[in-house]
Amino acid sequence: MPEPLQDDPAEVDVTRSETVYEGRVWNIRRDEVSYGGESIVREYMDHTGAVAILALDDEERVLLIKQYRHPVRMREWEIPAGLLDIAEEHPLLAAQRELTEEADLVAGRWDVLGEFYTTPGGSDEAIRIYLARDLAPAPEVFARSAEEADIEVRWVPLDEVVDAVLDRRVQNPSLVVGVLAAHVSRGRGWETLAPADAPWPRRSRAIGAATT
Numbered sequence: 001m002p003e004p005l006q007d008d009p010a011e012v013d014v015t016r017s018e019t020v021y022e023g024r025v026w027n028i029r030r031d032e033v034s035y036g037g038e039s040i041v042r043e044y045m046d047h048t049g050a051v052a053i054l055a056l057d058d059e060e061r062v063l064l065i066k067q068y069r070h071p072v073r074m075r076e077w078e079i080p081a082g083l084l085d086i087a088e089e090h091p092l093l094a095a096q097r098e099l100t101e102e103a104d105l106v107a108g109r110w111d112v113l114g115e116f117y118t119t120p121g122g123s124d125e126a127i128r129i130y131l132a133r134d135l136a137p138a139p140e141v142f143a144r145s146a147e148e149a150d151i152e153v154r155w156v157p158l159d160e161v162v163d164a165v166l167d168r169r170v171q172n173p174s175l176v177v178g179v180l181a182a183h184v185s186r187g188r189g190w191e192t193l194a195p196a197d198a199p200w201p202r203r204s205r206a207i208g209a210a211t212t
Contacts, residue, residue, distance in 0.1 A: 047125035049204030051095040052081035052174035055132045066152040078172045108134030112194035114181040129178045
């Protein structure tokens with residue numbers, strides 16, 4: 001029998017590591033690595049990681065938000081998401097906070113829907129996507145600013161969002177991964193979901209963690 005299809009951790013000898021740029025949100029790190037009998041240098045975004053939330057109501061509609069993303073000069077349809085930029089905050093608590101801050105909602109049921117690396121060739125950013133259900137209005141409306149000040153909200157049937165993804169009309173990665181995962185998981189009776197507090201070994205380096 002062939003081994004299960006899975007990514008494998010790789011232990012390499014990092015001979016030197018330094019932060020070459022320190023930004024407001026994330027840094028750029030340069031590593032010298034001994035790999036395959038030679039020394040190579042790789043620069044990448046040193047990221048805190050993030051969470052995203054696919055909120056699904058009782059009518060199987062997905063909560064979508066549209067907001068401006070400057071690097072691509074687009075107002076993208078997305079699912080609520082946010083950085084893991086508070087030291088020692090559990091990812092689930094971060095997801096609950098982001099759902100309230102970006103969508104004025106709370107959820108009674110949380111599960112892990114999926115995880116992915118955004119750009120493994122140039123960033124260590126890992127995102128965990130939660131499925132949030134049993135939704136209700138938050139007790140208070142959050143005051144939003146900057147790109148979040150003019151967020152547009154829309155509830156869209158899950159199947160319609162899948163069609164938009166396959167037609168390439170929406171391309172935000174958390175939305176694409178989350179919606180396709182939800183579509184498949186629903187077809188399997190949600191048996192692929194993991195507990196909301198499941199371990200996350202591939203998480204990006206947490207705020208305050210030591211660097212190599």
